[in-house]
Amino acid sequence: MFFNGNDVQQFQTQKDFIDTALVPLLFLEFDDARIRQSSSATDFLMSLTAFVEQQFKGRLMLVPPFSYTNQTKDGLAVNLLKEELQSTGFKYVIFITTDHTWTSHSEQLDVIWLPPIPLESMDKGVKKTVLEEQLKQIIPVLTSKWY
Amino acid sequence: MSNNRVSRRQFLNYTLTGVGGFMAAGILMPMVRFAIDPALQTKAEGDFVQTSQKVADITEEPVKVDFSYEQVDAWYTSEVTDTAWVYKSGDSIVALSPVCKHLGCTVNWNSDTEHPNQFFCACHGGRYEKTGKNVPGTPPLGPLDAYEVSEKDGFLLLGKKIANNLA
Structure with missing residues (x-):
């Protein structure tokens, strides 16, 4: 499910089945030295989460990404966000990011950290294989929560 | 005068x-x-989409076939990649849509070790027989959709999605 009118309507009637929220955490950097890597990682994370959504449409909702920069990161109350999503009815709230600093939060949060892979130079076929490989890393994490 | x-x-x-x-x-x-x-x-040239799957290579075992087409969403044109599970049943070719009829997850062939030779949906454990018929007692309420199938120069073409009418 995406966070849009149609899908949310379906979510409201099927809350028993759609019990997982997938929240991308996007680290944006704008200085000249880092902006390229940051945008590439963003592209990677967005493509990957859209692919995960396609595979698990009926079980998880892909929440719009929460973005932050170095300066604004402290303002991101991820724990509160998690609680809020849980009170909406999501049993599992899983964060996904390419920023490794989140791995230190892994005690309180379910964080999937992935090293970003630059997709921009790949053609369609290769891109698809790469994303499929990455998806294989994510599936066990999800199913271990579910079953 | x-x-x-x-x-x-x-x-x-x-x-x-x-x-x-x-x-x-x-x-x-x-x-x-x-x-x-x-x-x-004039009808837009056929509704069939070319795939890279050779018809001769299709066996009884379902394989994943990717195909892509252009989709225009208002001003935004995007290339959509879809997949189908394709196998041979007797002389005819069957192409099933991988979209689960429960809530739209993607089903996989033979991915559940407890129930081999079935399509399995990892989201809520929905199962389908090879024909696409949903296994009673699992969440899906209908059989998987099928694609119209055609052939051109030895390659598989996939057409419109049609509702499966398995009893």
Whole structure:
């Protein structure tokens, strides 16, 4: 499910089945030295989460990404966000990011950290294989929560 | 000088009918054109999409076949990649849509070790037989959709999605 009118309507009637929220955490950097890597990682994370959504449409909702920069990161109350999503009815709230600093939060949060892979130079076929490989890393994490 | 002179009345009759006829035609022609336009519209070249799957290579074992087509969403054109599970059943080729009829997850062939040779949906444990028929007692309420199948130069073409009417 995406966070849009149609899908949310379906979510409201099927809350028993759609019990997982997938929240991308996007680290944006704008200085000249880092902006390229940051945008590439963003592209990677967005493509990957859209692919995960396609595979698990009926079980998880892909929440719009929460973005932050170095300066604004402290303002991101991820724990509160998690609680809020849980009170909406999501049993599992899983964060996904390419920023490794989140791995230190892994005690309180379910964080999937992935090293970003630059997709921009790949053609369609290769891109698809790469994303499929990455998806294989994510599936066990999800199913271990579910079953 | 001819003998049958055209009277003023006749002259006016002719010219008025002529001009009136042109005006009527000018109004009616576009209307008629609009009315029959849908019938004249040329169909966009087939509804079939080429895949890279050779028909000769298709076996009884379902394989994943990717195919992509352009989708126009208002001003935004994007290339959509879809997949189908394709296998041979007797002499005919079956192409099933991988979209679970429960809540739209993607199903996989033979991915559940407890129930081999079935399509399995990892989201809520929905299962389908090889024909696409949903296994009773699992969440899906209907069989998997199928694709129209065709062949061109030895390659598989996939067409419209059709609802499966397995009993």
